[in-house]
Amino acid sequence: MDYVDDVRPAPTPVIEVRSSRERLAGLGKGKAGEVLDISVIGDSYSAGQDFYLNELTQRLAKDFGFAGPGYVGFNHGTALGGTNFKYTRSNKQYFGGDWDVSSLGQASPDSRTVTGQAGAYIEIDAKQTAVINASIGQAKLLYLGNGKTSEMRYRWTPSDTWQSLTMAGSGVQEVQLSVPTRDEWALKLEVVKGAPTLFGLWMANDRGGIRVSKLAASGAASADFYKSDSRWQAQWKAVISKIPADVYLIMLGGNDQGFGVKPKDYLENIKGLVRMVREVHPAASVNVILREDTTRSSAYPMSDYAQVLEPWARSQNVAYWSLQCTFGPDFKRYASDGPTPMIGPDKIHPIPGSGGRLIADYFYRLLVGEPPCGAASK
16 A cells, blocks of 8 residues: 545534634733643653644743643653653652552543552652743642542652642542742652552643643553443543543544554544543533554554544534645655655654654644644534
8 A cells, every 4th residue: 555545634613623713812812811721632642742742832832821731640741741841650750669550541531540659759840941831820639549548748849848648538539739839840749658549630820821731641542541331431531520621632543553443443432532521521622633644564544544533523523633634645755764754763653853843733723723734614
């Protein structure tokens, strides 16, 4: 297969793009306190923020203001991880001690939870820049109660006095943290007793602007974000309800392709996910996006997933988008060894400076109401 199917600009229902466009227009006029909360559900393309999500968030913040980091998941951190809010499970500076990291597919915002024993710690380091104000006006820890009492402690800088957190109850819970007095900080959370199961933090500042919550997991497929089990759904909706959202960008399917998931099964998972999102945030604009094809071997090209996803999305007034139109139809051309390389040598992920930049621009245009690839709204 040398080419994907013919790439058509995808017309989009006006109702799904108008909310973000109008809200951003308001932000651009400097409306005090106005916020656009954007939740990004996806796989490694989004979880690995350096591919495109950091650049997209920085660009939106520069043009419309920055309202805080949003969800800081203990699976993959924030949309601005690596630059302004540093956290990673792969570095003991930020994640150390006795932690049990769950498998994918948990009823969690980013598909995993972490359960710690006494002495286990998490650190998030904040750095302010001209575009990103790192001050925090609200902070809450989201956790899964097991009916027992656990205790954690935290401090915003090494010189601060430790403050205690008591964690009790069953099911999805939250506990408020005091806020730092400095714009730059190094939050450390440590388990004192018990074995708390954590989702992550939600944080905001006191300014208007955009707030991007990264709800993405490396290696995740559509089945990791939707289960038919009613208890799983109830827990997922309970924790998602604690993360404000005006816009959802849902980009799953790359790992479905890699795992050979049948398009009809992928569609059923997306249907379930969108239904849950709408039950929690009925006023949110919902966008489903398929990424571009690459030269890796697969049972189904992305166009096969598009053939089932697009008509369903149109019928449900869900905005459908495809990155294929911005990359172009010839995936050999933008392969790592092609004349215009935009995909890395793993044949999966975008090169941040070329393919990643293209994706960031695509999403920026989508959000500000400049339809990518000349797509017309209808």
